[in-house]
Amino acid sequence: MASVSSRRLRKELSEIHVEGCPCGIKLISADDFETWFFSIEVLGESLYQGEVFNLMFRFDANYPISSPAVQFVVDKDHQAPIHPHVYSNGHICASILGTEWSPVLSVTAVCVTLQSMLASCKAKERPVDNDRYVRTAPDNPKKTRFQYHGETIRSHATQENVS
Amino acid sequence: MSSDYEYSDEDVDYYDDEDEDMLSPQDDDSDPSDEEMDMDTFGDDFKVPQRAARKSYEVEHESLPQAAVVKLKAADIEHISGIFGVDASTASLLLRYMNWNKERLIEKYMDNASAVSVAAGISPPPKAPASSSAAGPERSQGTSSGARSAPAPKPEPFVCPICFDDSQTAFSALSCDHRFCAGCWNAYITSKIREEGEHAIRCMAEGCSTIAPDPFIHTALGAGSATRERFNELLVRHFVSSNPNLKYCPYPSCTYTVSCPAAASKSALTTIVPTVICGADATPPHKFCFGCAIDSDHRPVICGVAKMWLKKCRDDSETANWIKSNTKECAKCQSTIEKNGGCNHMTCKKCKHEFCWVCMGPWSEHGTAWYSCNRYDEKAGVDARDAQSRSRVSLERYLHYYNRWANHEQSAKLSLELYNKTEKKMEEMQITSELTWIEVQFMKKAVDEVEKCRMTLKWTYAMAYYLEKSNEKELFEDNQRDLEQAVEELSELLESPIDADAISTLRQKVTDKAVYVSKRNEIMLEDTAKGFLEGRWTWNVSVEGFD
Numbered sequence: 001m002a003s004v005s006s007r008r009l010r011k012e013l014s015e016i017h018v019e020g021c022p023c024g025i026k027l028i029s030a031d032d033f034e035t036w037f038f039s040i041e042v043l044g045e046s047l048y049q050g051e052v053f054n055l056m057f058r059f060d061a062n063y064p065i066s067s068p069a070v071q072f073v074v075d076k077d078h079q080a081p082i083h084p085h086v087y088s089n090g091h092i093c094a095s096i097l098g099t100e101w102s103p104v105l106s107v108t109a110v111c112v113t114l115q116s117m118l119a120s121c122k123a124k125e126r127p128v129d130n131d132r133y134v135r136t137a138p139d140n141p142k143k144t145r146f147q148y149h150g151e152t153i154r155s156h157a158t159q160e161n162v163s
Numbered sequence: 164m165s166s167d168y169e170y171s172d173e174d175v176d177y178y179d180d181e182d183e184d185m186l187s188p189q190d191d192d193s194d195p196s197d198e199e200m201d202m203d204t205f206g207d208d209f210k211v212p213q214r215a216a217r218k219s220y221e222v223e224h225e226s227l228p229q230a231a232v233v234k235l236k237a238a239d240i241e242h243i244s245g246i247f248g249v250d251a252s253t254a255s256l257l258l259r260y261m262n263w264n265k266e267r268l269i270e271k272y273m274d275n276a277s278a279v280s281v282a283a284g285i286s287p288p289p290k291a292p293a294s295s296s297a298a299g300p301e302r303s304q305g306t307s308s309g310a311r312s313a314p315a316p317k318p319e320p321f322v323c324p325i326c327f328d329d330s331q332t333a334f335s336a337l338s339c340d341h342r343f344c345a346g347c348w349n350a351y352i353t354s355k356i357r358e359e360g361e362h363a364i365r366c367m368a369e370g371c372s373t374i375a376p377d378p379f380i381h382t383a384l385g386a387g388s389a390t391r392e393r394f395n396e397l398l399v400r401h402f403v404s405s406n407p408n409l410k411y412c413p414y415p416s417c418t419y420t421v422s423c424p425a426a427a428s429k430s431a432l433t434t435i436v437p438t439v440i441c442g443a444d445a446t447p448p449h450k451f452c453f454g455c456a457i458d459s460d461h462r463p464v465i466c467g468v469a470k471m472w473l474k475k476c477r478d479d480s481e482t483a484n485w486i487k488s489n490t491k492e493c494a495k496c497q498s499t500i501e502k503n504g505g506c507n508h509m510t511c512k513k514c515k516h517e518f519c520w521v522c523m524g525p526w527s528e529h530g531t532a533w534y535s536c537n538r539y540d541e542k543a544g545v546d547a548r549d550a551q552s553r554s555r556v557s558l559e560r561y562l563h564y565y566n567r568w569a570n571h572e573q574s575a576k577l578s579l580e581l582y583n584k585t586e587k588k589m590e591e592m593q594i595t596s597e598l599t600w601i602e603v604q605f606m607k608k609a610v611d612e613v614e615k616c617r618m619t620l621k622w623t624y625a626m627a628y629y630l631e632k633s634n635e636k637e638l639f640e641d642n643q644r645d646l647e648q649a650v651e652e653l654s655e656l657l658e659s660p661i662d663a664d665a666i667s668t669l670r671q672k673v674t675d676k677a678v679y680v681s682k683r684n685e686i687m688l689e690d691t692a693k694g695f696l697e698g699r700w701t702w703n704v705s706v707e708g709f710d
Contacts, residue, residue: 011327102369103325
């Protein structure tokens with residue numbers, strides 16, 4: 001029954017191999033149809049000049065009906081960008097990963113959206129509720145119910161108690 | 164107590180007729196207007212019950228089984244579809260968008276039909292000419308086979324942009340013409356309904372706000388699927404929750420809906436207590452308040468006051484009040500101390516501070532005056548005492564009402580226990596004596612009556628607590644006293660020993676008393692309800708909806 005999600009991911013992958021990723025985005029690994037890694041950097045004038053971040057995509061069997069779980073990789077080699085909608089644990093508060101997700105969006109489309117989110121950043125700062133959120137955040141960002149404010153990507157996290 | 168016969172005469176004839184339905188205390192008294200209580204109007208038809216002589220503490224309402232609600236919903240849809248000249252699925256989307264507010268929908272639609280259609284997700288925004296607003300969804304729901312075949316001139320294979328399956332040529336689309344395969348539609352719609360409980364299902368395309376009309380969803384899900392049932396249920400649920408005249412019966416797994424237009428507005432709740440009974444054939448009947456979340460009959464007091472009282476009882480505020488009235492703090496270590504006896508020379512157990520309970524000053528200043536405090540009348544001492552006694556008075560006042568409130572609740576429970584014990588006894592008597600089952604039923608009837616009246620009494624104490632002192636309140640309390648006295652007398656009769664020889668006398672006494680009690684209850688409820696309608700009651704606090 002892995003058919004739809006794996007067929008779809010196989011197709012996306014072959015498209016990436018044939019057409020390549022959009023500028024500034026590179027596929028690092030896609031060994032299975034569960035977890036993919038990309039590197040992402042903002043080209044041109046921006047606050048993140050010269051910085052490269054890694055993105056992790058996790059897919060469940062309902063992809064693309066349900067959105068992928070997307071976050072920045074945070075480990076000894078990688079940091080999450082300092083951005084008002086990116087928490088220091090790598091979780092991203094973007095409405096297209098939640099309520100605004102549409103099954104026609106693809107992995108590269110998400111990368112491009114996040115790239116432009118970084119490119120348009122005016123001030124490098126953490127979300128106001130960063131400390132509180134990171135302390136209690138679930139492992140999977142999809143379990144957080146973000147509240148999106150104003151523009152499509154504005155947000156603050158509210159913790160949903162998943163017991 | 165049993166010497167109270169003043170009300171018996173007029174009712175004797177009635178009680179001789181023991182064939183009456185003994186289980187329904189509401190039918191007890193001989194008031195002919197009681198016929199209206201018959202719940203004969205709960206069929207599928209919507210005839211308005213004829214309640215010519217409705218009592219002022221009762222509210223007109225109607226219980227609707229599930230099928231009737233579905234019919235009501237269909238009637239609304241048909242009405243709109245007739246007025247606008249659109250098909251039923253479009254009318255349904257329009258109504259859902261407007262939360263089933265027909266008047267507002269008509270007004271808005273007449274003003275700008277295409278804008279409303281776009282906002283309701285019926286037609287895609289700009290490209291569509293305004294005239295297509297009504298005909299919009301017809302394209303997608305015209306074919307009942309669900310997956311609409313690609314237009315004839317283009318037999319090219321269709322690749323679904325979601326699953327990338329290129330082996331099929333069939334697809335379906337909403338009026339926005341975003342095409343997806345049947346499998347993806349099914350998976351998407353199922354997840355929306357099952358996981359999110361969503362009835363307004365948007366097109367899968369990014370940023371597209373077209374909403375799938377009912378027939379589209381039905382065909383996408385296929386006949387007889389559980390999800391399809393769930394979808395229809397969600398629609399009915401949305402209809403009921405949007406409609407202020409309707410409320411689901413709150414009893415677990417009850418499927419009835421009650422319609423009570425009289426209590427639909429917030430302002431109506433300052434003058435009536437909309438206690439309603441749903442049509443489910445249950446014992447005891449499903450009785451609940453249409454106006455608030457209290458799941459019992461809280462007559463005669465209105466929702467706002469009942470809520471306030473329950474909140475007060477739940478709050479810790481009175482515990483704090485008690486501590487304030489009964490304790491003082493050690494001047495040195497601030498430990499809370501309750502004085503439960505002895506003289507005024509206090510020694511704090513914790514820090515060994517010695518002080519005077521009356522003036523709170525250190526004991527060393529009192530010299531040898533062990534039993535009196537000569538600093539008693541100093542201003543600081545007087546003020547402290549005043550504040551304390553004020554808080555004590557308010558606590559006492561609250562406790563006065565609370566104790567009576569709680570007592571009636573407790574007694575109602577106890578009398579049911581008593582009944583169970585008595586019933587056993589009666590069953591034995593039935594075997595040993597010549598009494599028939601029907602003849603020993605008077606106890607049950609009386610216990611029911613006592614329980615009902617205790618509930619009334621209980622809530623009258625909540626009401627009295629908030630009533631401003633006035634002549635009206637005095638009349639209210641007179642009624643309350645009369646009812647309480649009668650209930651206690653009947654209660655006592657129920658406790659009296661039963662033996663076979665005296666049973667007919669006891670039965671007479673109990674039935675007579677029950678009738679009297681029922682009358683007093685009637686008066687209590689009737690007069691209080693009238694008082695609300697006439698605006699007779701004034702409150703000692705500000706109550707929602709009153710000036």
